[in-house]
Amino acid sequence: MSLITTLARLEACRTGRAQPAATVRHRHLSERPLVFVPLTTAGEAGAPLGALVGTDRYAPRLLAVPQPRDRDLRFTFLAELADVVLPYLDAYTEDVEAAERNETDPETGKRVKVEVELCADAPQLIVPSRAGVDFVRLLGRSMRFRRTAEQDPEAPYPAPPRVPLLGRWLTHFGERARVPGSSLLPAMTDLLARHWATGQSTLEDQHLGALLAWIDPPDGSTGAEAALHAELARDPEGQLMCPPAGPATDPAFDNKLLAPAIERYDRARTALATAEDGPEADDRLGELTAAEREIRELVLSRTLPTWEKVWQGLDLLRALPDGAHVEERWTRDRWSFTAHRDRIVAGEPPQPRRDDAVTAANKLAAREREQARLEAQEALDDPLVMAGRRLSGEAFAGEVTDVVMAYSESKRPSPRPLVTVRTEDRPHLGERVRVYRSLGGKPQAAEFVGWEAEDLLVLRVVDKMGRGKEPEAGSVPEKGDQLCFTLFEHEQRGGPKLPDPQETPWTHGGPPGEAAAEAADPLTSEDVL
Structure with a gap:
């Protein structure tokens, strides 16, 4: 933490209101971002309970899993999520422009400029907090290797079509989020904390409600008082009035509301399975529908406040002027999006479970280089x-x-x-x-x-x-x-060229005794845009 940030935090404590940590906006904001507010069940990582997702502030799409332990219902949730996310991504793949890129000529070995396609814009997926970014990465990891019935008719739990494709995209967004300065998958708490300094710790800044309370406290209240209210205030039923910004849920919500609702759903589903045809089956179907509707309303009650706060944060950020180098960093995001689109269209296999030594070293070097470039550019802009x-x-x-x-x-x-x-x-x-x-x-x-x-x-x-x-x-x-x-350089120099994976020593996965590569899944019609 720099001295200027420390002074801003002390000033926030003194005045009771967050202080500006920047005079310009250092991250790109899309005109039409896709906001994703996920919710998960306690005790099982990656088990979705529901989500609010969409590009329309006033008409979000509600997705819910009435029984998160049911694999079929999970895959139904993921298929519905793909029905929302993939068309949004596809809308950015068709509009392209001509751009030049340096490539190595295979005959001469010299660097030459070639004309290629570059997507004119790229999608932006916004989640409430850093935990949401981790959840997106986890979803991508759990989905991209799923087998569909078309790929493997004997698979025990075949995934619905397009689920593996969505997993590959979410994995790419999750990996890109680790690159400093990237705006493909930002967390709203990180965006706000970069531009305002509050009087609380950086860990407390990950609570979106508390962070917004410092930035824009209600009339007659200080930021500390508003943040405390956002974190602890409960309604007469003992439920948090400002639920945490996902994907975790509050234990009081799990024990008092969610668990009984899921039990009622399980009983109704069991009763429907054993009911005989006729009026009895109609009654059991009505009970099951009511139980499912109750769970959807519970999910909505936990995600809607966070959904509204994400859009409130977007309003605050859009009031700031763009930094001079923001568009340049967004262009690198567009190159990243275009490259992944081309890999999918070319039928390449999903991202591997583990990177080889050379790929991992390249990723680390690129992130270090982008971190230094980001710090230099932010200083020059602000x-x-x-x-x-x-x-x-x-x-x-x-x-x-x-x-x-x-x-x-x-x-x-x-x-x-x-x-x-x-x-x-x-x-x-x-x-x-x-x-x-x-x-x-x-x-x-x-x-x-x-x-x-x-x-x-x-x-x-x-x-x-x-x-x-x-x-x-x-x-x-x-x-x-x-x-x-x-005293720091404005442009970062590239590091030394790393060897090809086949030329690395055996200690880094190369010969001798090189392990055979995993066989790629066969290409299907669902794997291409």
Whole structure:
């Protein structure tokens, strides 16, 4: 946690209201996101109880599982979820635009630019909290290897069509959510906590109701009072008035309302199975329908408050202007979505249960690179974030007081102007340490020469001045300019190239004794878009 964030949290405690942690929005928000509020049963990971899902704020689709231990009912739930999610995803796969991508020529081995298709936009799936992201990942893992009756007629529990396809998409969204800066599968609590600092812990910020209570408390109440009410207030029946933002349920709800309702459903279903045809069967069918309706109403009562709070959070976030680099990060999400669409259309098998050593190393390196890029871009986009980097000595800002033209000592002298900057910051500078400023959206580097006085430092500009003997216009700071330099690079460099999986040593899964790859499931009509 940076010093500026700590100060903002202390200020939130003093004022009783969350303080801005950013002046711009650092994450992309779709014009038509798909909001998914899941609910699970206690004691069994991945057993869905129900969900609210949809793109219409005022008309969500309610899904419920009256008996979560029944596999058939679970698969019915997953099939209904696929009927909502897959058409939403398919709507983004047809509209494409031409884009260029660097690829290796198999004949020459050189990097060349090729024209490929890029989806013009990508879907966005929003869940209430970080636990919802984990649940989406778990659903994808449990669904993508399911066998359908078409694939295996003797499968003991054949999944309905399109369930494995949805599992592959959810797995991709879950993996993409681990990439810093990605917006394909954001959690609303993480989005809000990134842009506002509350007076509670980061763990307490995962309660969506408490987090919104700090950001927008009711009139006459402080954020702490409103958050406490959101966490603990119960109705006369002992049920939480603001249920947790899923997918877990409250024990009081499980014991007093849900368990009796499921028991009534089980009794009604057993009675219907043993009833004889005629009026008795009609009565038992009516009891079963009433029991199922009761469970659906219970699920709705637990998910609807969270559904409304997710949309309230979207309203708050949309009031913030976009950061300058948000669209660039969203373009990388579009490339990711397009690539997974192409893998499915090409008939590739589902994602493996475990990554090989090279794939895992590539994923880790990519996430580390994206984390560094995200931190740099947020600082460049947001003066409030940059203030935190300045307080930590990773950046400094000041006024240019003097510019002296100098040249390199070489056969072809190049301009190396000396720029004197007056600053009150205390950056961690050493001899010839490089610093960077943004010039036309590109980083311009300078070397630290030394301190002239307590608040005066001298820099030597070393690039982005053109190829002539005289610098191009606007490429050299002028006296009186207000500039901000960073000690961190604005663009992240790629790491070393990793070997192919077949070329790794046996300690990392390569030869000798290489294990045979799992046989891929046969391609069916349900596996393609």
